[in-house]
Amino acid sequence: MVDVTDKIMKYRDVAYYSGCALEGSANGYDVSTRAVAKSLGLRIKDVTDWNCCGAMEVKNIDPGLQTYLSSRVLSNAVNIDHANVVMAPCNGCYHNLKKAEYDLTNDPKSKETVDRLSAKAGHEAYQAGQAETIHALDWIKAAIGEEGLRKRTKGRLAGLKVANYYGCMYVRPRHIFPEKDKGPGSESTSRPHFMDDLLAAAGAENVEFPLKTACCGGAHTLSDSDTSTKLVLNILQAAEASGADVIATECPTCHSGLEMHQVRAEKRFGKKTRITMLYFTQLLGLALGIGPRRLGIHTNISDSTDLIIDKRLT
Amino acid sequence: MPIHEKSLIRPENLKVHETLAIDGIDVSGHWSTFIETRVVPDYNENLELEIAAFPGGSKIHRCFQCGSCTNACTVNAIEPRFNPRYWIYLIRMGMEQELLRDKDIIWQCVSCHKCTNICPRSVEPEGVMKATALWLEDKGYVPKSPAHVFDEEFSRQVIERGKIEDTEVLHKFLSKTKQPLVQDWLVAIMWGIARRLPVKWGIKTALAQVFKPKARRWKNVRSAISDYIYEEDEMRRQKLQTIAAARTSQTPQTHLEAAE
Numbered sequence: 001m002v003d004v005t006d007k008i009m010k011y012r013d014v015a016y017y018s019g020c021a022l023e024g025s026a027n028g029y030d031v032s033t034r035a036v037a038k039s040l041g042l043r044i045k046d047v048t049d050w051n052c053c054g055a056m057e058v059k060n061i062d063p064g065l066q067t068y069l070s071s072r073v074l075s076n077a078v079n080i081d082h083a084n085v086v087m088a089p090c091n092g093c094y095h096n097l098k099k100a101e102y103d104l105t106n107d108p109k110s111k112e113t114v115d116r117l118s119a120k121a122g123h124e125a126y127q128a129g130q131a132e133t134i135h136a137l138d139w140i141k142a143a144i145g146e147e148g149l150r151k152r153t154k155g156r157l158a159g160l161k162v163a164n165y166y167g168c169m170y171v172r173p174r175h176i177f178p179e180k181d182k183g184p185g186s187e188s189t190s191r192p193h194f195m196d197d198l199l200a201a202a203g204a205e206n207v208e209f210p211l212k213t214a215c216c217g218g219a220h221t222l223s224d225s226d227t228s229t230k231l232v233l234n235i236l237q238a239a240e241a242s243g244a245d246v247i248a249t250e251c252p253t254c255h256s257g258l259e260m261h262q263v264r265a266e267k268r269f270g271k272k273t274r275i276t277m278l279y280f281t282q283l284l285g286l287a288l289g290i291g292p293r294r295l296g297i298h299t300n301i302s303d304s305t306d307l308i309i310d311k312r313l314t
Numbered sequence: 315m316p317i318h319e320k321s322l323i324r325p326e327n328l329k330v331h332e333t334l335a336i337d338g339i340d341v342s343g344h345w346s347t348f349i350e351t352r353v354v355p356d357y358n359e360n361l362e363l364e365i366a367a368f369p370g371g372s373k374i375h376r377c378f379q380c381g382s383c384t385n386a387c388t389v390n391a392i393e394p395r396f397n398p399r400y401w402i403y404l405i406r407m408g409m410e411q412e413l414l415r416d417k418d419i420i421w422q423c424v425s426c427h428k429c430t431n432i433c434p435r436s437v438e439p440e441g442v443m444k445a446t447a448l449w450l451e452d453k454g455y456v457p458k459s460p461a462h463v464f465d466e467e468f469s470r471q472v473i474e475r476g477k478i479e480d481t482e483v484l485h486k487f488l489s490k491t492k493q494p495l496v497q498d499w500l501v502a503i504m505w506g507i508a509r510r511l512p513v514k515w516g517i518k519t520a521l522a523q524v525f526k527p528k529a530r531r532w533k534n535v536r537s538a539i540s541d542y543i544y545e546e547d548e549m550r551r552q553k554l555q556t557i558a559a560a561r562t563s564q565t566p567q568t569h570l571e572a573a574e
Contacts, residue, residue, distance in 0.1 A: 023527055024480035051476035051529035056425055057468035060444050060461075062369050062546060065539060069472070072535065113542075120538035123531075172427035189431075215388040215426030222487055223460035224422055230392055231424070263506070264499040298510045301503050305510075 011134070011143035015083035016044035017073055019093040019252075020052050026090070026252030028296030032281040033089050033136060035295055039288045040152070042143055044087065047073055048080040053088075053096040056219050064113045070100035071114045074133070075126035089136035089281070091251035095169035095176070097133040102176040104128040135170060136281065137194040137250060138187070146201035153287035155203030160311050162283070163209040163244035163275075164195040165235065167254040171213055195250055195280050202287035207242040211235050218253035221260065229268060232261035236273040246307060248280045255279060259301035276304040286313045319384060320400045323349055357408040360561050365405055367553045368448045370441025377402045383429035383439040389422055396422060398429055398439045401446065413446075414455060421447040421459035460491050473539050476529025479522055 022030035037044045050073050052058070054066030074097060077083045088094040103110035105128040118125035134142070140149070171189040174180065180187045187194050192213065196206045214235055217228030236258065239247050249255040258277050265271045278297065285295040292298065292308055308314055327350040334346045358364075365371045384390050384399040396419055404413045423443035430440045450456045467486045471478045488495050529535075 020478045020527065021480070023477070024522065049530045051532070051535070052472045052478055054472070055468065055478075057465040058472055060369070060425075060465045061469045062543065063441070064546070065542065068539075068542075117538050117542055120541070121535040123535075168426045168428075171431075173431040215424055215428070217388075217424045219425040220422065220461055222484065223464045223491075224424075227389065227392065227422060227424065231388065260499070260503060263502050267499040267502060299507075301507060303506065303510065 008143060008145075010085060011139055012041075013043040014045075014085040014087040014134070014139060015047050015077040015081050015131075017047045017050055017053075017077070017086050017088045017093055017097070019050075019088065019090040020055075021090055021092070021252035021256075025256050026279075028299045029089055029252055029255070029279045029281060031294070031296035031299075032279055032285045032290075035290050036140070036281050036285050036288065039285070039290055040140070040144055040148075042139075045081060045083070047077045047083075047086065049076055053093045055092050055096065059096075064110065066096060067100045067103050067110050068114050068117045070096045071104065071126040072118070072121070072123065073097065074100065074131050075118065075124050078126060078130045079124045084131055086131050086133050087136060087139045088133065089250070090253075091135070091167055091169035092253055094133065094135045098176045100126075101128060101133060102178075135194075135250070137170075137198065140198055140284070141194050146197055149198060149201040149284070149287075153202040153284075156287045156289065156313070157199065157202045157204035157283065160204045160283075160313070161207050161243055161245045162199050162204045163207050163239040163242055163247045164199065164212060164280075165209070165239070165247050165249050165254060165258075165277075166192045166195065166212050167218075167249075167251045168213065168215050169251065195248055199248060199280065199283060202284060204283070204287075207239075207244045209239060209242045209244065211238045214238075216254045216257040216261075218251075218257045221253070221257050225261075225264065226268075228257060229261045229264045232258055233265045233269070233271055233273070236262055236265070236275055237271075240273055240275050244275060245311065246283070246304065247275055247277045248283055249277050250280050256301070262302065276302045276307055278302075278304055319381060320397050324352075327352065354409060354411070356411055358410040358561075359408045360557050361408045361410055361413075362406050363557050364554060365442070365445050365449045367550055367557070368445035368452070370438065370443075371445025371449075372441075373437050374402060374405060374442050374445075376435045377406065377437045377439075378435055379403060380434060382432045382434065383437075386428035386432045388424055388426045388428060393419065393422070395419060398423075398443060402437070402439065402442060405442075405446065417450050417456050420450060421456075421461050423447075460487075463487065463490050473536060473543075475526060476532040476535065477527040479526050481519065481523065482526065 018030050051069060053073060054069035058069060059066040074086060077086045086097060088097060104114060115125045171192055174189040177189065180189050200206055215231055216235060217231040221228045247258065255277055262273055282295045282297050292314060297304055329348045329350055330344060331346040333342045362374055366374050379399060381399040384397050387398060389396040395416060401413060420443060423440060425440055427440055430438045433439060447459060451458055451462065464487050467490060468478055468483055
């Protein structure tokens, strides 16, 4: 019993790595994450002097450099903020911190690169195992849990049909997520369900959505837009066919990709879809009785105003 | 022996005679199908080594051609020519000219990691695709891909300031790839937000253009990274030179010359 309480307490006070996208285009995700944390009484403290995790783009130029950039974020969280849990809501950031952890544990060359660059840059090198990286989904699931959410949300999302969209970086490649696929209670990389669990606890009805982990083409959202538009259109049409009112997202790249290519699909291919997207933290915020503006819903490209009124979510 | 989700026989090399009689026996139609032979005279025996020298390509030698990557591939589902298993086969066989037939689409990998996730041999095919795309550019076979332009602009901002700024990435990318800044879908998005956008948000976005997001205490990091990139480029250049030198000394004559 003590063990369980310790675990909950550990996740109630975490370092928060928002990342570049949440400072910019995905501001609604950042605002709603902070609002939900406040409402749930969870303490999140921004990682001091954080930098970009390296994302897909730096990894393509040099994977070693991406590992170093991610390791610096972890190093700051550990050495400056004395944190042992780093929470990242962005799938890309989360993926990269996890990958850095994996590389530093398993690949001596990555460790040598990180040690050398950290020494040159004049900060402590991050050592594998010093911190645990978790996603915003893991964080709410561990710190509050479904039971806690059920009590606090009083089923406010009842009548709302949700397609949960997890994207690529939260589950693939599975070897960088050693804590997943561990049976009941753990997250699955082939059929992830943490977002389903949380939103169901808030009263939502999760539809059977086969494209939970399909790719939105986010890597080439601008450089090969037609491919991205085709992939996104597929996801949007599948969500509509599954009867969902809204797609719940957990990644700024997926979210803005769905929004942008929904418009682009209409403009370029003449394919109109009506479904809207909300970050899962925005949905949880609504369930907790937080007003839509305080969750940054009006800053999303995809306009969910009508949905919120129709479903009486305020 | 490669699996047959992709045939090495080109459709244009299949010859069928509509009317043909051999020794008085009618073999018209598909009975007379012949495959026109072609000779591959220009194996690049170092192709695998060259591609392995680029970022992401180092595990290509582990492939045993199961085809799980192609089976899982997001892009293959919408463009059947996009075939990681087949390209890895060609690279490992040294069939450079065959690979070049697909040179314009290799960069289109969307990095969904379905291949790397499923690969039973930890080849990391996603990385191999990126390495192959870089190799094609390095050899001058293709111009710099839009994806590479994007990666470079993104990385430039990260190295310079430690963070990126969304609208700057968008703006610089469109101008570097000579695309008009006014795109119909972009205008539609802007109008959509403008109707709901509070003034506060507009001001915030405008301010981000002037006071770009920066990581603090970044100066030393920037110089450490710059040195590292220079060293890595230099090492790769030397590695490729060594590979090229070994090639010329080992193969004094081509296969065709040997046959003659």
